[in-house]
Amino acid sequence: MIYDLIIKGGKVVFSDEVRNVDIAIKDGKISAIAETISNVAKQIVNAEGQYVMPGMIDTHVHICEPGRTEWEGFVTGTKALAAGGTTSYVDMPLNALPATVDRESLRSKLEAAKGKNYVDYAFYGGLVPRNLDNLEELSEEGVVAYKCFMSTCGTDIPNDFKNVDDYTLYAGMEKLAKLGHILSIHAENAIITDRLGEEMVKLGKLTATDYVASRPVFTEVDAVKRALYIARETGCKLHFVHISTAEAVDVIIKARNEGQDVTLESCPHYFTITTAQFEKIGPVAKCSPPLRSEEEQEKLWSKLIDGKIDMLTSDHSPCPPDMKYSETNNIFEVWGGISGCQNNVDLMFDEAVLKRNVPVTDFVRMIATNPAKRFNIRNKGEIAVSKDADIILVDASQAYVVKEEDLYYRHQHSPYIGRKINCRVTKTFVRGNLVFELNQGIVGEPLGQLVTYKKAGETVNL
Template sequence: MGTVFDTAIVNGTIVLENQAVKGTLLIQDGKIAGILDSHSRVDSRKQIDAEGMVILPGAIDPHVHLWEPSPQDYREDYNCGSKAAASGGVTTLIEMPLSVPPVIDRESFQLKKEIADRNSLIDFALWGGLIPKSADNLSEMHKLGCVGYKAFMSYANENYPHTPDDVLYRAMKNAARFNGLIGVHAENADIVEAAGREMEQSGNLNPESYPDGRPALAELEAMERAILLAENTGCRLHIVHMTVAEGGEMVRKAKEKGIRVSNETCPHYLLFDKSILKEKGPFAKCNPPIRSLENKEGLWEQIFKGNIDFIGSDHSPYTDEEKLAGKDNIWQAWPGFGGIDVLLPAMISEGVNARGLGLVELAKLVSTNVAKIFELYPKKGTITVGSDADLAIVDLNQEWVYQGEHSFSKTKSSQGIYEGYKFKGKVMATMVRGTVVYENGKITEESTYGEFVPIQR
């Protein structure tokens, strides 16, 4: 008698690393056990008919802010954030360390991991924090399994302060010793601080003026500076939430010189231009800001040229009250908004359907490249025999309108940046390690299901 598999997904289009094929996907013990053609007959305890659907490797969101632990317990947490992620086809989230306390040593790492173990529906990995007092603790966090170490080249906040150049340089030298990854929020701190303060003091308080207070020059200068430091130290460098199209060419040229640098951009920079600030006001405020229509088109050009490695949501929702603090003065609104549940739908809608992005390229941008750069591959990020059966089953053609009240996010704003946006392409089901955690609008598994994923070395 032959093997009886746990699950067989039949009749779907399976997106592999080099092609998309119609076939049958077999799952056993949470792993991909086989990829067969459509005519093969197999025995399985459960069968999922994916006729007309596309089966993608589950998205990996590399840029997620969850405020737990934190005094701001009214903001996004693991329970709600991970459910929102699953509804958008995200099977692994990588959390940025902005919570209080940030992840900067063994104690804060264990606190964060225990909270996530208890409350995450999907699998998770953790960034470590790079602030002045943790610059010499990176090897400890590396041994604990952190995927990288995030620094603000801009000014941040009292719990997560700006990392001066001398500290960043020292941290890069430390990280290079164990092949660690340094991630940077690349904006020149002094330029954006002075420009924003001058605009506010002069009475320029309109939302549509906000990008002028954080100019593209500040981002490009900081990127160039970080790349120079990475070249000198031999450190691996990642540019988070890159907004400036010219940055893609800068990264390409650095790679050609042998510098180990990668970059990401976000769905909101690809769907919107700065006119959304006039429409949505403080609900469209983020750092770095959404820029011009020409820049948006330039980012898409960089994607098609292969000069952007992957997409991250920069999921950081705030309450309506925190956003409306900037109703009459955009400088007073908190910067950021949710987006983990639209990362994959946005790339399908605007990338695949509107611009002809290939399915293989899509999978690289939302999953495979993330897993490789953050050293989670091949456990994550690919549909390959032996890899975790993390899957997003999507209908490329289904149209739907985003409504915050229906999101699983803790912040259910009806004024958010995505509110009312019409997408073409919908996640129908999400599987984590072979288990369906989301299907047809409903969470189908306990929120303790997620597991910690350390770097795979």
């Protein structure tokens, strides 16, 4: 057999071990794995000294096309994902306009995405107060999960995303339980955080530290507990996005141990930027839930090291630079979202694997295997024969400093600019096709394919 590609001599990360083996790829799939593969191939890649891992599956990305393509679009966003070692992603139902909350809006997004993605992609549907009757049609169209906000979100612009009230949360969970779908939740107490924010502004407390104080730990924990309680009553499967506190992790793990079907994710910024650093970096580091104190961050690290963080995601939430600026230096006025998807893999590999000795097998489970399993993204998430050849190479001997001009985002701002990272993604393959190479940059034309949800026993067509 003549293979399309052989990746030779790398430190290949499997589910439970790392081995120096060769990987042969044919027709977009991993065809063979062995200590030495001597067959002829159209291309040979020497991976000696580098880690060879499944590409990241980032299940929390905000590509704002259509409707807000001036914030980010499929082309720029997926270039950044590819350069960062992500080979598949799931796009959130916001901040596109219209928000993805019914069949029509989903089809609009599907059409906008055609021919623009450098990596494979899937879509969320939204749960908002106006769309309880649209949840089933979104399932029919192939969304992989649903998303809601318990915190205040959206604008007064028609068809923008809106947070749920308690009835919508309950009724939505009932419907999604019957459909067998996961509901992903942004969990913060809206009433308390809104009022605390208003009080801060009235008192002229407008700094990053004041913003963090307006969204204290207990507001996340309270929302998590309420969502879990309603999910227990309805039988709905839950996934909590961007958890920022160790206490919330403990509550979720306790519920899982008691029999609830629930998982959680966190994001690189919660492990790498503290409140004090947020003050120095400025508005580009604003997000919600907010960045926590050094003490809270260390508690969260302990949960990751103990294996209690199921997934790492970017929550890439871009915006134009003027939305990160306030003439009055009022942090409450600026957009809350971090552009960070290009530094998911390298930053957390450095911080978790290199600096804190987290096993690289655990790291791969968090970035690839667990997301694939939880969201039923078939044929991806691990290095194994017959799986899609979604593969990245990471060189742990190359250090670099993040520079603005190296970012592929539509707007090149990020809280990681100027940060030294002690490893690099050197190559990204999507279904065996090279889409990023460190010295060349983005390679070729967009080749990303749509992933749709199929229930157990059915086939996912890419």
